[in-house]
Amino acid sequence: MNTVLKNTFLILIFTAGFLVAMPSKAHAYIDPGSGSYFFQILIAGLVGGLFALKTQWLKITSWFSRFGKRESKTRK
């Protein structure tokens, strides 16, 4: 259920905020497709933010799991 809510939230945000973003010059030999280029800029804030949250969350859970392991060792 959580995943469905998360996905719906993600879709709603983007459907609502679907605006044309700022342009720039592409520095590559392939044609990036201007649509793809601007789409990245449009979604940058959200995906960057979610990624930062995910990274922090993983750090916290890994810290707790280490802590848990130490606990279980000391208990032994």
Add this chain to the structure above:
Amino acid sequence: MNPKRENSSFRDPSGFLFYEDGILYRQINRCYAGAYSHFLDSGLFTELAENKLLIVHEEVSRPPADPLLGLKVIRPSPLSFVSYPYEWSFGQLKDAALLTLEIARRSLKKNMILKDASAFNVQFEKGAPIWIDTLSFEPYREGSPWIAYGQFCRHFLAPLALMAYRDPGLSKLSLLHLDGLDLALTSRLLPLRSWLRGNLALHLHLHSKQKPPPPQATRQPPPQIGRNAIFGILDGLESAIGGLTLKKENGVWGEYYGDKNFYKENAFEDKKKYVGEFFDRIKPARVLDLGANTGFFSRMAQAGGSFSISIDSDPYCVEANYRQMREKNETHLLPLLADLASPTPAIGWDNHERQSLKNRAGADAVLALALVHHLAIGGNIPLNEIARFFSELAPKCAVEFVPKNDPGAAALLTVRNDIFEEYHREGFEHSFARYFQTDAALPLGHSGRILYFLSRK
């Protein structure tokens, strides 16, 4: 001998591939000098090579093929076979996509970025996908978007989504769209329920709806996009692709071997024994197993030290073959998807950017087991045409003849008129005698099937 440029290597100004005396080299141009130094000095090359993500190379002292542009020449480790994304199963394309994302992530950590994400930059070598374009890396400029994002979605995400949601044979759509599937087209072809997956909805459906900006906007200052956003995009793409699976999963793959049911009594045992003798007799370095099903006989060749290209037209068979290869860490096998009645054509710029299957598939031996009746009866291809085709692929062949009264051939004739007057043992031998001499004709049990060992005239 003069250097000859590789036909597919002309888009990237950073360098190009060329052949000399049968050896493949890559020229690195002066304009790529800074990026190449960064690539080596940052430790990225070593990291990717040590983890078998990127093809290794050695720098050679020969002069550049184009001295006006050239900085230096490297010699990449040779590949066993060059295959194309439209010849891969779902699992192959998925593994190639995940490899690309892994390389992009490692590059960004070393302050470089993957400047292209073409599926043609991945090959399968020693049983695993590997990136083959050493010049795909450029220094990351803080604030720049990932320039290959759209290309990645077109080359990997779009075909994988169609294969997962619609049909695994849809990898062949890439034949019509050499630079990847159009995202708007893909979005229209996918079912509505595909919108329920957040990362797929974002990177495919919503991505496809983005329109280019109005031309007057191009003079405004370039926007910035944080490094974290690129990591986020890579992470989202990995989730989207990791969540795609084929419907026919859950353990049925290993049992997928259709034709086995058609063998009477000891016919299959005889076939195994004789095919083993065929390999022992000629010891082929490279075997082309045509109509390989899930690769049973390709594995026999592999066990004898041969490299087998294991071709079938059923995407589920190729997928099962590939999964088995990965699970068992097999290194001398390449499962490929192709319809032999219409083998992969030469396509791309000037019709020679990507080669035809026939051009690439030369081997020491062809294995055509329980195949000829599919081509002759199923595909209306005359026997002498089939014989000629085989003779142009390899000097030695093991070909199984399946008579009309065999259940395997009879199944093809149940709902159609038998217009195949020449399809009988004598007709087969007569047609093949034009191109081959027969070294052996071995009956398979009491099935009526005959296995021929043939040598090209």
